[in-house]
Amino acid sequence: MTGLRLKPATIIGLLAVAALPLVVRYFLPASEKYYLHLLIQILLWSFIYTGWSLMGRFGLTSLGHGAFTGIGAYATVMLWNFAGITPWIGIPVAVALATVVGVLVGYPCFRFRIAGHYFALLTLALTEFVRLCIVGLRDFTGGSLGTQPRRYGDGISLYALQFEPDRMLAYYIAFGLWVLGLYVWLRVDGSMDRYALDAASQDEDAAASVGINVTRERLKITALSSAMCALGGAIFAQYQMYIGPDTIAGLGLSLNIVFAAIAGGIWVLLGPTVGAVFTQVLAETLRVVIQGSATLKGMFGSSALALDQLIYGLLLVLFIIYMPNGILGTTMAWWRRRAAARAATGRAGN
Amino acid sequence: MQSGDRNGPPNRLGPHSAKSVALLSVTGLTKTFGGFTAVSNVSFDVGEGEIVGLIGPNGSGKSTIFNCIAGMYVPSAGSVNFAGEEIGGLSASRICHKGIGRTYQIPRPFRNLTLLENVALSAWFGQHGKTVRADCWRQAEEALAMVGLPTDARTTTDGLGAAALKKLELARALATQPKLLLADESLNGLDHSEMEQAADMLQRIRSERGITIVWVEHIMGVLMRVVDRVVVLDHGEKIFDGAPRAAQSDPRVVEVYLGADVAA
Numbered sequence: 001m002t003g004l005r006l007k008p009a010t011i012i013g014l015l016a017v018a019a020l021p022l023v024v025r026y027f028l029p030a031s032e033k034y035y036l037h038l039l040i041q042i043l044l045w046s047f048i049y050t051g052w053s054l055m056g057r058f059g060l061t062s063l064g065h066g067a068f069t070g071i072g073a074y075a076t077v078m079l080w081n082f083a084g085i086t087p088w089i090g091i092p093v094a095v096a097l098a099t100v101v102g103v104l105v106g107y108p109c110f111r112f113r114i115a116g117h118y119f120a121l122l123t124l125a126l127t128e129f130v131r132l133c134i135v136g137l138r139d140f141t142g143g144s145l146g147t148q149p150r151r152y153g154d155g156i157s158l159y160a161l162q163f164e165p166d167r168m169l170a171y172y173i174a175f176g177l178w179v180l181g182l183y184v185w186l187r188v189d190g191s192m193d194r195y196a197l198d199a200a201s202q203d204e205d206a207a208a209s210v211g212i213n214v215t216r217e218r219l220k221i222t223a224l225s226s227a228m229c230a231l232g233g234a235i236f237a238q239y240q241m242y243i244g245p246d247t248i249a250g251l252g253l254s255l256n257i258v259f260a261a262i263a264g265g266i267w268v269l270l271g272p273t274v275g276a277v278f279t280q281v282l283a284e285t286l287r288v289v290i291q292g293s294a295t296l297k298g299m300f301g302s303s304a305l306a307l308d309q310l311i312y313g314l315l316l317v318l319f320i321i322y323m324p325n326g327i328l329g330t331t332m333a334w335w336r337r338r339a340a341a342r343a344a345t346g347r348a349g350n
Numbered sequence: 351m352q353s354g355d356r357n358g359p360p361n362r363l364g365p366h367s368a369k370s371v372a373l374l375s376v377t378g379l380t381k382t383f384g385g386f387t388a389v390s391n392v393s394f395d396v397g398e399g400e401i402v403g404l405i406g407p408n409g410s411g412k413s414t415i416f417n418c419i420a421g422m423y424v425p426s427a428g429s430v431n432f433a434g435e436e437i438g439g440l441s442a443s444r445i446c447h448k449g450i451g452r453t454y455q456i457p458r459p460f461r462n463l464t465l466l467e468n469v470a471l472s473a474w475f476g477q478h479g480k481t482v483r484a485d486c487w488r489q490a491e492e493a494l495a496m497v498g499l500p501t502d503a504r505t506t507t508d509g510l511g512a513a514a515l516k517k518l519e520l521a522r523a524l525a526t527q528p529k530l531l532l533a534d535e536s537l538n539g540l541d542h543s544e545m546e547q548a549a550d551m552l553q554r555i556r557s558e559r560g561i562t563i564v565w566v567e568h569i570m571g572v573l574m575r576v577v578d579r580v581v582v583l584d585h586g587e588k589i590f591d592g593a594p595r596a597a598q599s600d601p602r603v604v605e606v607y608l609g610a611d612v613a614a
Contacts, residue, residue, distance in 0.1 A: 192483065195471040199460040206458040208442035209420060210451075210522055211476035 014179065021171045036167040038284065042276045043174035044236050049261045049272030050181035051228030054188055055221055056258070057266045059115070059201035063254045064105065064123030065229045067130035070249025071098040072230030073237035077149045078140055080160070087161040087238060095230045101126070102226030103219055110215040110222075113204065124251065131250045146244025149237060164241045177235055178273070184228065185269055193217055229257075252309065259316045265326025274328040283308055373398045373562050374419070374530055378428035379438075381414050388414040389586045391428070396530070401556055401563040403573045403594070406583035407606060412566045413455070413534070415583070419564070420452045420532055421445035433529065447478040451528030455535040455566075457515035459507045465518060466503050469493050469525045476526025486525075493521040496558075497551065512539040516548065524555065531555065533565045537572060549576045570607065574598065582606065 024035045052065050075094035079085040085093075105126050109119055134141045141147055152160035156169070163169045188194055200207040200214045207214055237243045246252055256279065264275025286308040290296050300307065323330050372395040381389040389411040396402045404412045417423045419430055421442035430438040437445055446452075460468050469490035473481065481489070491501040497517040499505075507518070516536055523531055533552060537545045549572045555561050567573045574580070574594040582590035582597060584606045590597050597603050 192471060192474045192486075195463060195467055196475055198462050199468075199471060202460045202462055203458050205422065205442070206454065206460070209422075209446060209454075210472035211443050211446035211478060211526055212471070213441070213443045213475075 017178075018172075018175060021168055033167055036171055038280060040167070040170050040174045040239060042273075042280050043171070043178040044232060044239065045260065045280065046273040046276040047174075047177045047181040048229050048232035048236075049257060049264065049275050050185050051225050051232060052257045053261045053266040053272045054185065054228070055225040056261055058197040058218075058221065060218065060222070061116075061120050061258065062123040062225075063120050063251070063258065064102075064126040065226070065257050066127045066250050066252075066254035067123075068098040068102060068226040068229035069233030069236070069253065069257075070127075070130050070134060070245070071101060072233030073243045073248040074134060074141060075230075076234040077147065077237050077243055081147070081150045082140060086159055087234065088159075091161075091231065091234045094234050095227045098230030098233075099223045099227045102222045106219050106222040107215070110218040115204075124254070127249070127251050127254045131245050134245045134249055141245075144245055146242060146247065148242050151241070155241075161238050162241070164239055170239050173235065174239070177232065181228065181272075182269060184224065188221070188224070189269070193220060197221060255316075256312065259312050259319075261326075262316065262324075263319050263326055265329030265332075267325060268328050268332060271326050271328045275326065278327060279312075282311075286311065371398050372396065372431075373400075373433060374564070375431040376415065376419070376428070377431070379415060379418060379425055379430065380427040381411075381418055381423055382426045387586055389418070392583070392586070392588045393428075394581045394588065394591055396562060396564055398529075398562055399556065399560060400579060401552065401565060401577045403577035403580040404564055404566045404583070405568065405570060405573065405580055408568055409585075410568075410583040410606075411586035412568070412583050414586075416452075416532055416534060416564075416566050419445075420450065443475070446476050446526055446528075449527075449529035450532060451476065451523030451526045451530070452532040453516070453519035453523050453534050453536060455538055457512075457519050459510075459515055459518050461507050463507075464503060465494060465499055465505045465507065465521075466490050466501065468507070468518060469521045472522040473525040473527070476528075489527070490521075490525055493525040496524065496555075497521045513544045513548075516540065517551075520551065520555075524559070524561075528561060530562045530564065533563060535567055536565065537567060537569065545572045549573065552576060570598075 020039055021036055024039070025032055028035055048065070048069060052062065055062055072091070072094045075097050076087050076090040079090035079093060080087055105123065108114070109122060114122060135143050138144075149160075149162070152162055155162055155165045163173060196207065196212045196214075196217045199210075200212060200217060204214050233248050236248055240247070260275035260279040261272045262275070263278050264273065265271025290307060296307070319326065325333060374396040376395075377393045379389055379392045380387065392411070392415060394402075404415065406412050414423065418425045418438065419432075421437070421440055421444065424439045428438070429436055432445075432448055432450060435448065437448055437450075440448070460471075463471070466487070470486045473486040473489040473493070474483065477486075494501045497520050499514060499517050499521060507515070510518070516539075520533070520536070523533075531552075536548050536552065540548060552563055552565060553576050556563055565573060565577060574597075577594055579592060580590065580594050580597045581588060582600075582603050584602075589602045589606065590600050592600075
């Protein structure tokens with residue numbers, strides 16, 4: 001393991017994020033719940049996006065991660081609601097289930113070299129399959145209306161892993177998860193497997209001929225990525241205390257994950273986090289603008305609320321064409337170029 | 351399965367130590383693609399420490415044989431035996447783990463990685479985790495130095511010419527610590543002095559590291575100076591197996607290379 005020694009800047013950054021709720025409490029006491037909710041959402045989604053980017057950065061563009069978050073959320077809640085199994089056991093079971101599904105879908109893809117568009121299509125089918133299962137099992141899952149985890153006591157319980165009423169507690173749980181995501185990303189980034197996956201994304205045959213078992217490497221990262229997304233989905237369910245096929249599973253969610261991760265930058269540690277900030281702020285802004293606009297409501301009716309999806313779609317196209325490295329990736333590259341230019345000017349001046 | 355330690359001291363073999371024990375035995379190898387037979391019943395041995403040239407005009411089947419040995423193709427019939435073990439049909443990565451390294455005719459560098467990373471990952475995965483990470487980076491530097499490429503951690507493949515990319519191919523294959531190196535048209539696209547350098551390098555790899563080499567080439571030229579033996583192919587069949595000097599005077603080889611009129 002290399003490169004995981006914490007630098008002072010990293011410690012300051014982590015402390016700053018950890019101190020955010022206190023800042024909110026001090027400066028925005030009247031809207032504390034709202035802003036904390038926004039921050040919790042950002043951190044939870046950052047974790048999920050980071051999980052996706054582990055695969056996405058190696059050219060494995062999955063549209064199936066909505067299935068993994070769905071499995072994580074639904075399996076945990078179903079085990080709790082119908083078998084009384086605590087999420088402490090339910091979540092590992094759900095994560096294991098998502099991992100098995102990920103590996104089962106991934107193996108034939110990687111073994112038979114289904115890549116690029118075909119891989120995206122196959123994983124898209126997985127998302128739809130899981131969504132249909134959720135809707136089809138409506139006696140348990142509540143169908144397309146969704147369902148809620150059975151509330152335990154006053155809604156704050158270690159045993160039931162319920163913490164929704166206490167936003168401060170929820171924030172630090174989300175913060176812990178976010179830090180875990182960053183740690184996993186750094187571990188992968190510092191591993192030899194990362195080089196293997198980079199090599200395989202460039203040239204599978206050449207990678208195999210230097211001894212890389214491409215199928216195994218890809219399965220490993222798929223397992224890790226699907227497990228992270230399932231864990232993210234499960235914690236999201238515990239926080240929201242509501243799960244629906246469109247909020248935590250489904251194609252719309254899969255696309256949101258891809259969009260946010262690409263928008264932030266899939267090749268940099270904090271790219272998915274920036275993507276989460278961007279999409280959450282964008283969604284909130286659109287919601288406020290659309291809800292506050294009589295003109296838009298008059299034109300589109302309640303469907304105006306779906307305009308954000310349309311804007312996401314357009315932005316995704318623009319990002320892929322003009323900013324494939326994402327907001328953070330592009331900014332960092334620009335910063336490095338500027339620093340290099342300054343250094344060159346400095347040398348010339350001397 | 352292996353007669354010696356892959357990381358052990360190199361055998362300092364001279365250019366004419368000739369074949370002792372067969373390290374690689376290809377027997378009755380046939381490869382068909384649909385109704386087309388690319389290689390038909392080809393057999394040859396490669397002794398430990400030899401440099402064997404596998405030559406023939408374009409379309410003679412040498413690359414197909416090469417790919418059958420390296421695990422890119424599954425042979426339709428026949429056997430490929432390496433160090434006493436059947437390897438025909440194994441995956442490319444497993445064949446690499448057995449101790450066979452290869453280069454590509456058209457270099458296939460991992461352009462999203464630096465030169466050092468290209469080679470270090472080959473050291474790590476080629477030896478199948480039998481080494482520690484620090485050693486991989488050291489071995490990568492050694493391999494790059496051996497072929498004459500920069501060993502720093504920052505040089506990328508951007509702007510590298512044909513000769514440098516061929517060297518990178520070689521460094522990557524060497525880093526896997528092979529017992530047998532399959533060199534695919536290492537001279538292709540090089541000018542005359544670069545060809546001489548490439549040939550010298552293959553000789554040095556054999557003499558300094560004791561690596562057996564099968565060298566595929568469609569031009570004879572420089573190759574004949576370096577190899578101990580040539581196997582000549584034409585239309586998927588072996589037409590000659592012997593010393594380079596004998597090959598140059600063999601009527602069938604001359605016919606294949608220069609045309610029937612000259613041979614007559």
